[in-house]
Amino acid sequence: MQVAPIPSVPDPSVVGPAQNNSGGVDASGATDAFGLGFESLLQIILTQLTYQDPLKPMDNFEFVSQLGQFSQIQQAQSLNDKMDNLLSAQSANQATGLLGQTVDVPAGSTTISGTVTAISFVNGQPRLSIETADGQTISNISIGSVTQIRTAE
Numbered sequence: 001m002q003v004a005p006i007p008s009v010p011d012p013s014v015v016g017p018a019q020n021n022s023g024g025v026d027a028s029g030a031t032d033a034f035g036l037g038f039e040s041l042l043q044i045i046l047t048q049l050t051y052q053d054p055l056k057p058m059d060n061f062e063f064v065s066q067l068g069q070f071s072q073i074q075q076a077q078s079l080n081d082k083m084d085n086l087l088s089a090q091s092a093n094q095a096t097g098l099l100g101q102t103v104d105v106p107a108g109s110t111t112i113s114g115t116v117t118a119i120s121f122v123n124g125q126p127r128l129s130i131e132t133a134d135g136q137t138i139s140n141i142s143i144g145s146v147t148q149i150r151t152a153e
Contacts, residue, residue, distance in 0.1 A: 045067065
């Protein structure tokens with residue numbers, strides 16, 4: 001007697017990986033691809049083993065390969081989360097190091113110089129506020145737009 005495989009029924013609540021603006025998959029795309037976490041994926045493998053054809057069992061190599069792939073997905077997600085946290089901390093540290101420094105920022109065809117007086121965070125990204133020599137305050141300047149850094153004069 002041969003056992004027929006369980007048919008795959010698509011779940012309408014499961015969506016594909018989240019796309020970012022550049023067309024790539026977001027960091028959470030691996031988990032969101034199936035809407036499942038690592039434990040759920042292991043449960044799928046166990047279910048697969050439970051309902052496999054006893055006359056044609058899953059090859060041990062294939063089983064270990066699937067477990068390894070799921071483990072790699074979990075580790076990649078963890079590494080990506082840690083890298084995001086590291087980059088946020090690094091940019092915050094870099095921004096605070098600019099306090100009191102004189103910076104040059106392009107403004108159209110000219111360059112504005114001023115002393116960094118404050119750091120604010122917009123959506124987790126540091127933004128500078130500078131005070132120019134004539135007392136004008138300019139806010140919401142991205143660190144990436146700074147072209148030169150000098151010690152305060």
